[in-house]
Amino acid sequence: MSVIAVMGAGKIGEALLSGLLHGGRRPGDLLFTERHPERAAELTSRYGVEAVEVDEAAKRADVLVVAVKPQDIDPVLVELAPLLGPSSLVVSLCAGLPTALYERRLADGVPVVRVMPNTPMVVGEAMSAISPGRYATAEHLALVEELLACVGKVVRVPESQQDAVTALSGSGPAYFFFLVEAMIDAGILLGLPRAVAEKLIIQSAVGASKMLADTGEHPVTLREAVTSPAGTTINAIRELENHGVRAALIAAIEAARDRSVELGKAHEDQPDKR
Ligand SMILES: NC(=O)C1=CN([C@@H]2O[C@H](COP(=O)(O)OP(=O)(O)OC[C@H]3O[C@@H](n4cnc5c(N)ncnc54)[C@H](OP(=O)(O)O)[C@@H]3O)[C@@H](O)[C@H]2O)C=CC1
Numbered sequence: 001m002s003v004i005a006v007m008g009a010g011k012i013g014e015a016l017l018s019g020l021l022h023g024g025r026r027p028g029d030l031l032f033t034e035r036h037p038e039r040a041a042e043l044t045s046r047y048g049v050e051a052v053e054v055d056e057a058a059k060r061a062d063v064l065v066v067a068v069k070p071q072d073i074d075p076v077l078v079e080l081a082p083l084l085g086p087s088s089l090v091v092s093l094c095a096g097l098p099t100a101l102y103e104r105r106l107a108d109g110v111p112v113v114r115v116m117p118n119t120p121m122v123v124g125e126a127m128s129a130i131s132p133g134r135y136a137t138a139e140h141l142a143l144v145e146e147l148l149a150c151v152g153k154v155v156r157v158p159e160s161q162q163d164a165v166t167a168l169s170g171s172g173p174a175y176f177f178f179l180v181e182a183m184i185d186a187g188i189l190l191g192l193p194r195a196v197a198e199k200l201i202i203q204s205a206v207g208a209s210k211m212l213a214d215t216g217e218h219p220v221t222l223r224e225a226v227t228s229p230a231g232t233t234i235n236a237i238r239e240l241e242n243h244g245v246r247a248a249l250i251a252a253i254e255a256a257r258d259r260s261v262e263l264g265k266a267h268e269d270q271p272d273k274r
């Protein structure tokens, strides 16, 4: 089985470690790098996974998963450049960063797969989209797909769609959490105890998600089934439309896509390997 090293065990890096362990990977097949010793010790005691230095990760791992913030990528690439060759596999989870950035900065032939996952990985319900760089083969892509299938669903997309994917499903869980938060606030306004409002809304979100996933029905059909003639729901829908919620969501997701593009361009002034 491949050894996987996660570089940068923050929110998504930890979600990946924990998701892979839940999905049946053994702690001995996983490694991570982390710059704060206390955080490294905490993760090792929680998951039984070894923290290593970058050179050790590059030596021992078949797959190096880069999970640092896009703003932190430059020193990571400088560190990795002398350590990796065509037999390595780099998997980038970083929003906005194109595979071409890695290819410019690492040795010729180092295969890179760009992935946009999301945090439901911690409960085995990630949505990940994967795209190969110029040196990644069908086998590399299949390996990454198999790895991510342990922690949720996987789709293959052309890399040109990754900024849109990032805005839609990478950030997507945050939009749902935001809606849930706002709906709980509405319950408080209507005089419900907070614990009751939370229970009502969270279970409604779980039920609605399950209907979307299990029935195969279009969201419009499912919404229409809730919306009785001259009933309560249509009054709420009219207010949502009056307040431009649909347009706000479209504009929000477009802004997230634009930021992803911007994050990718921020490294263009760094020197290439030659
Ligand atoms: N959070 C999410 O929902 C998603 C995030 N992503 C992507 O995943 C990446 C990580 O995001 P997220 O987990 O939210 O961010 P975090 O800041 O939580 O995690 C990044 C981690 O990388 C560490 N780090 C930075 N530089 C190094 C280094 N040189 N060596 C080792 N560790 C390092 C950071 O340490 P320190 O604390 O010292 O900064 C931090 O622990 C980003 O590129 C993001 O675009 C993708 C999909 C979803």
Ligand SMILES: O=C(O)[C@@H]1CCC=N1
Pocket: 095, 166, 170, 171
């Ligand atoms: O907010 C971000 O930049 C990261 C990428 C997608 C989700 N979180």
